[in-house]
Amino acid sequence: MAVQTGGVDYIYSTENAQLHHDIARRGLLLSEVPMGLGPTARHFPCRNRIISGLAQAVIVVEAAAKSGSLITARNAADQGRDVLAVPGHPFDARASDCNILLRDGATLIRNAADVLEVLGTQQTSPQPKTTSAQNSLTLTNSAISQTRIDAASTRKAKTQDLHAQILSRLGPTPAAQDQITRDVAHSQNHHDPAQIGAAMLELELEIEGHIIRHHGRMISAPPDRP
Numbered sequence: 001m002a003v004q005t006g007g008v009d010y011i012y013s014t015e016n017a018q019l020h021h022d023i024a025r026r027g028l029l030l031s032e033v034p035m036g037l038g039p040t041a042r043h044f045p046c047r048n049r050i051i052s053g054l055a056q057a058v059i060v061v062e063a064a065a066k067s068g069s070l071i072t073a074r075n076a077a078d079q080g081r082d083v084l085a086v087p088g089h090p091f092d093a094r095a096s097d098c099n100i101l102l103r104d105g106a107t108l109i110r111n112a113a114d115v116l117e118v119l120g121t122q123q124t125s126p127q128p129k130t131t132s133a134q135n136s137l138t139l140t141n142s143a144i145s146q147t148r149i150d151a152a153s154t155r156k157a158k159t160q161d162l163h164a165q166i167l168s169r170l171g172p173t174p175a176a177q178d179q180i181t182r183d184v185a186h187s188q189n190h191h192d193p194a195q196i197g198a199a200m201l202e203l204e205l206e207i208e209g210h211i212i213r214h215h216g217r218m219i220s221a222p223p224d225r226p
Contacts, residue, residue, distance in 0.1 A: 003054070004031040005039035005047045012039050045202065048072040056119055057082035059109060063097030066197040070097045073106070074198075078156045082118055084109045100194055162199045167210060167221065174218035 001023070006012055008029040011020045023029055030050065033043060045068060052058050058076040060083070063069035073083050085106040088095020102108055107118055165184050169175070181196050200219070203210040212220050 001028045001030065001054075003047055003050045004029060005033075005043045007031055007033055007035040007037045009035045010038050042204075044068060045071045045075075049075045052076035052081055053079050055081060057084055057115070059084045059086070059115065060098050060101055060106070061086045062088070062094045063101075064093050065096040065100075065194050066201060067097050068201070070100070070194075070198040071202050073097075073101055074159060074202075078159075082107060084115065084118060086110075096194065097198075100192070159199065162195065163203060163210075166196065166199060166203065170211065170219065170221040172220055172223045174214045174220040177217045177219050180219065 002020075004010070004012070008024075008031045011017050020029070032046060032050065048068065048071065052072055052075045055076070058073055058081055060069050060073055073085075076083050083101060083106040085098040085101040086095075086109050087102055088098050090099060107114075109115055109118075162184070165187055166180065169180050169183055177200070181193055181200075184196050185193050200211060204213060204219075210221070212222055214220065
Protein backbone atom coordinates (compact mmCIF):
# COMPACT_ATOMS: atom_id res chain seq x y z
CA MET A 1 0.00 0.00 0.00
CA ALA A 2 1.10 3.56 -0.72
CA VAL A 3 -0.63 6.76 0.42
CA GLN A 4 0.18 9.48 -2.11
CA THR A 5 0.35 13.23 -1.75
CA GLY A 6 -0.87 13.78 -5.30
CA GLY A 7 -3.42 11.87 -7.35
CA VAL A 8 -3.07 8.10 -7.54
CA ASP A 9 -2.05 8.40 -11.20
CA TYR A 10 0.66 10.99 -10.50
CA ILE A 11 4.16 9.49 -10.18
CA TYR A 12 6.43 11.41 -7.81
CA SER A 13 9.31 11.29 -8.27
CA THR A 14 10.23 9.74 -11.62
CA GLU A 15 12.77 7.31 -10.14
CA ASN A 16 9.88 5.70 -8.25
CA ALA A 17 7.97 4.89 -11.44
CA GLN A 18 8.59 1.13 -11.29
CA LEU A 19 7.70 0.97 -7.61
CA HIS A 20 4.52 2.93 -8.36
CA HIS A 21 3.50 0.45 -11.06
CA ASP A 22 4.33 -2.56 -8.85
CA ILE A 23 2.16 -1.28 -6.01
CA ALA A 24 -0.69 -0.47 -8.40
CA ARG A 25 -0.52 -4.01 -9.83
CA ARG A 26 -0.12 -5.97 -6.58
CA GLY A 27 -1.35 -3.68 -3.83
CA LEU A 28 -3.21 -0.42 -3.31
CA LEU A 29 -2.59 3.24 -4.16
CA LEU A 30 -4.56 5.62 -1.94
CA SER A 31 -5.11 9.39 -2.09
CA GLU A 32 -7.85 11.86 -1.25
CA VAL A 33 -6.95 14.38 -3.96
CA PRO A 34 -8.27 14.18 -7.56
CA MET A 35 -6.43 12.19 -10.20
CA GLY A 36 -3.96 14.17 -12.25
CA LEU A 37 -3.21 16.59 -9.42
CA GLY A 38 0.46 16.85 -8.44
CA PRO A 39 1.68 17.11 -4.83
CA THR A 40 1.81 20.50 -3.09
CA ALA A 41 3.04 21.47 0.37
CA ARG A 42 -0.44 21.73 1.86
CA HIS A 43 -1.28 18.15 0.85
CA PHE A 44 1.47 16.50 2.93
CA PRO A 45 -0.25 16.94 6.36
CA CYS A 46 -3.46 15.56 4.82
CA ARG A 47 -1.56 12.57 3.42
CA ASN A 48 0.09 11.95 6.78
CA ARG A 49 -3.31 12.09 8.51
CA ILE A 50 -4.36 9.09 6.41
CA ILE A 51 -1.11 7.26 7.18
CA SER A 52 -1.48 7.78 10.93
CA GLY A 53 -5.09 6.60 10.73
CA LEU A 54 -4.05 3.37 8.99
CA ALA A 55 -1.22 2.68 11.43
CA GLN A 56 -1.37 1.05 14.86
CA ALA A 57 1.21 3.52 16.13
CA VAL A 58 3.31 6.45 14.92
CA ILE A 59 7.03 6.49 15.74
CA VAL A 60 8.89 9.81 15.52
CA VAL A 61 12.63 9.20 15.22
CA GLU A 62 14.03 12.61 14.28
CA ALA A 63 12.05 15.83 14.13
CA ALA A 64 13.36 19.36 14.30
CA ALA A 65 11.34 22.18 15.87
CA LYS A 66 8.14 23.05 14.00
CA SER A 67 8.48 20.08 11.67
CA GLY A 68 5.48 18.41 10.06
CA SER A 69 6.10 15.38 12.27
CA LEU A 70 4.40 17.17 15.15
CA ILE A 71 1.24 17.55 13.06
CA THR A 72 1.31 13.84 12.18
CA ALA A 73 1.81 12.91 15.83
CA ARG A 74 -1.10 15.12 16.86
CA ASN A 75 -3.30 13.47 14.21
CA ALA A 76 -2.32 10.04 15.54
CA ALA A 77 -3.22 11.05 19.09
CA ASP A 78 -6.58 12.43 17.95
CA GLN A 79 -7.24 9.15 16.12
CA GLY A 80 -6.52 7.10 19.24
CA ARG A 81 -3.22 5.72 17.94
CA ASP A 82 -0.12 5.24 20.07
CA VAL A 83 2.49 7.99 19.67
CA LEU A 84 6.07 6.80 20.22
CA ALA A 85 9.23 8.89 20.11
CA VAL A 86 12.97 8.28 20.19
CA PRO A 87 14.65 10.73 22.62
CA GLY A 88 17.58 12.91 21.65
CA HIS A 89 20.08 15.22 23.28
CA PRO A 90 18.34 18.40 24.50
CA PHE A 91 20.81 20.56 22.56
CA ASP A 92 20.36 18.61 19.30
CA ALA A 93 17.98 20.58 17.09
CA ARG A 94 17.10 17.42 15.18
CA ALA A 95 15.52 15.95 18.33
CA SER A 96 13.56 19.01 19.41
CA ASP A 97 10.08 17.78 18.48
CA CYS A 98 10.81 14.24 19.73
CA ASN A 99 11.64 15.63 23.15
CA ILE A 100 8.53 17.81 23.08
CA LEU A 101 6.37 14.76 22.33
CA LEU A 102 7.97 12.85 25.20
CA ARG A 103 7.34 15.76 27.53
CA ASP A 104 3.69 15.79 26.46
CA GLY A 105 3.17 12.08 27.13
CA ALA A 106 4.47 10.11 24.13
CA THR A 107 5.97 6.70 24.90
CA LEU A 108 9.78 6.63 24.96
CA ILE A 109 11.24 4.12 22.50
CA ARG A 110 14.81 2.75 22.68
CA ASN A 111 14.61 -0.28 20.40
CA ALA A 112 12.30 -2.66 18.55
CA ALA A 113 11.46 -4.53 21.76
CA ASP A 114 9.95 -1.35 23.20
CA VAL A 115 7.74 -1.01 20.13
CA LEU A 116 6.58 -4.62 20.35
CA GLU A 117 5.79 -4.17 24.02
CA VAL A 118 3.59 -1.15 23.29
CA LEU A 119 1.78 -2.93 20.47
CA GLY A 120 1.21 -5.96 22.67
CA THR A 121 2.70 -8.45 20.21
CA GLN A 122 4.82 -10.18 22.84
CA GLN A 123 2.47 -12.95 23.88
CA THR A 124 2.89 -15.48 26.65
CA SER A 125 1.99 -19.13 26.09
CA PRO A 126 -1.78 -19.71 26.16
CA GLN A 127 -3.37 -20.99 29.36
CA PRO A 128 -6.23 -23.51 29.35
CA LYS A 129 -8.24 -21.46 31.82
CA THR A 130 -8.66 -17.78 32.50
CA THR A 131 -6.90 -16.92 35.75
CA SER A 132 -7.56 -14.07 38.13
CA ALA A 133 -4.31 -12.50 36.97
CA GLN A 134 -5.57 -12.52 33.36
CA ASN A 135 -8.84 -10.99 34.45
CA SER A 136 -6.89 -8.30 36.27
CA LEU A 137 -4.80 -7.71 33.14
CA THR A 138 -7.95 -7.35 31.03
CA LEU A 139 -9.30 -4.74 33.42
CA THR A 140 -5.94 -2.96 33.41
CA ASN A 141 -5.84 -2.89 29.59
CA SER A 142 -9.38 -1.49 29.52
CA ALA A 143 -8.35 1.23 31.94
CA ILE A 144 -5.28 2.02 29.83
CA SER A 145 -7.42 2.23 26.68
CA GLN A 146 -9.85 4.60 28.39
CA THR A 147 -6.94 6.71 29.64
CA ARG A 148 -5.60 6.98 26.10
CA ILE A 149 -9.02 7.98 24.80
CA ASP A 150 -9.33 10.63 27.52
CA ALA A 151 -5.81 11.89 26.77
CA ALA A 152 -6.59 12.10 23.06
CA SER A 153 -9.76 14.10 23.82
CA THR A 154 -7.76 16.45 26.06
CA ARG A 155 -5.10 16.97 23.39
CA LYS A 156 -7.78 17.64 20.77
CA ALA A 157 -9.44 20.21 23.03
CA LYS A 158 -6.09 21.91 23.67
CA THR A 159 -5.36 21.99 19.93
CA GLN A 160 -8.74 23.53 19.18
CA ASP A 161 -8.19 26.13 21.90
CA LEU A 162 -4.74 26.94 20.51
CA HIS A 163 -6.12 27.32 16.98
CA ALA A 164 -8.87 29.61 18.27
CA GLN A 165 -6.39 31.81 20.17
CA ILE A 166 -4.17 32.19 17.09
CA LEU A 167 -7.05 32.96 14.73
CA SER A 168 -8.62 35.44 17.17
CA ARG A 169 -5.47 37.55 16.92
CA LEU A 170 -5.37 37.59 13.12
CA GLY A 171 -7.13 39.86 10.68
CA PRO A 172 -6.72 40.75 7.01
CA THR A 173 -3.86 43.13 7.86
CA PRO A 174 -0.51 41.27 8.18
CA ALA A 175 0.90 41.02 11.69
CA ALA A 176 4.31 39.86 12.92
CA GLN A 177 4.35 36.10 13.53
CA ASP A 178 6.73 36.52 16.48
CA GLN A 179 4.34 38.95 18.16
CA ILE A 180 1.38 36.59 17.70
CA THR A 181 3.48 33.76 19.16
CA ARG A 182 4.40 35.87 22.21
CA ASP A 183 0.80 36.96 22.76
CA VAL A 184 -0.51 33.39 22.65
CA ALA A 185 2.40 32.06 24.76
CA HIS A 186 1.60 34.57 27.51
CA SER A 187 -2.15 34.01 27.37
CA GLN A 188 -4.08 32.38 30.18
CA ASN A 189 -3.30 28.81 29.02
CA HIS A 190 0.46 29.45 28.59
CA HIS A 191 1.04 27.44 25.39
CA ASP A 192 4.57 26.40 24.46
CA PRO A 193 6.08 28.47 21.58
CA ALA A 194 7.01 25.27 19.69
CA GLN A 195 3.40 24.08 19.90
CA ILE A 196 2.21 27.47 18.69
CA GLY A 197 4.56 27.29 15.70
CA ALA A 198 3.31 23.80 14.83
CA ALA A 199 -0.30 24.96 15.14
CA MET A 200 0.38 27.92 12.83
CA LEU A 201 1.90 25.56 10.28
CA GLU A 202 -1.12 23.30 10.54
CA LEU A 203 -3.50 26.21 10.01
CA GLU A 204 -1.44 27.44 7.06
CA LEU A 205 -1.28 24.03 5.35
CA GLU A 206 -4.91 23.06 5.80
CA ILE A 207 -6.91 22.91 2.58
CA GLU A 208 -9.03 25.83 3.79
CA GLY A 209 -5.86 27.91 4.38
CA HIS A 210 -6.70 29.71 7.63
CA ILE A 211 -3.37 31.58 7.62
CA ILE A 212 -1.73 33.53 4.79
CA ARG A 213 2.05 34.00 5.01
CA HIS A 214 3.75 37.21 3.82
CA HIS A 215 7.34 38.39 3.50
CA GLY A 216 9.22 39.36 6.64
CA ARG A 217 7.61 36.69 8.86
CA MET A 218 4.25 38.41 8.64
CA ILE A 219 0.98 36.48 8.67
CA SER A 220 -2.69 37.34 8.24
CA ALA A 221 -6.11 35.80 7.95
CA PRO A 222 -7.60 35.32 4.46
CA PRO A 223 -9.46 38.45 3.37
CA ASP A 224 -12.72 36.52 3.00
CA ARG A 225 -12.66 34.98 6.49
CA PRO A 226 -15.78 35.94 8.49
